[in-house]
Amino acid sequence: METPRRTLIKAVLWNAIGLLSMALVGLALTGSAAMGGTMALANTVVGFVCYLFYERLWARIGWGRRQ
Template sequence: METRKRSLAKALSWRIVATVITMAVAFALTREVEVAAAVAGLDTTIKFGAYFVHERLWLRIRFGRYQPTDYQI
């Protein structure tokens, strides 16, 4: 098990890496920093919201979960 702080740190660090990659690709295609930053910002915002919805939907799916026993030895 991981702590929530560790999971949050991993999610934030990955989001930073992904945003830099998106900005680099957008810059390579447009050669405009402002456009690349706008694309990266919009991409991050949309994907953040989409991931949140995705996670909440997965909470409703039982696949891969196990029911804990009433007792543990």
């Protein structure tokens, strides 16, 4: 089972990657760094919260694990 700290570190790193990629996509689509950054930040906050809950839920499920 993963510790909550490991889940948090994984979520932070994953969302940093997502923030950068979404900012670049937003910039490419809108031509505005401010709009791209706003879109990326909103996406990152929502994704971060969802990811934490998702990972903690799966940490409680024993299906598919080997002991």
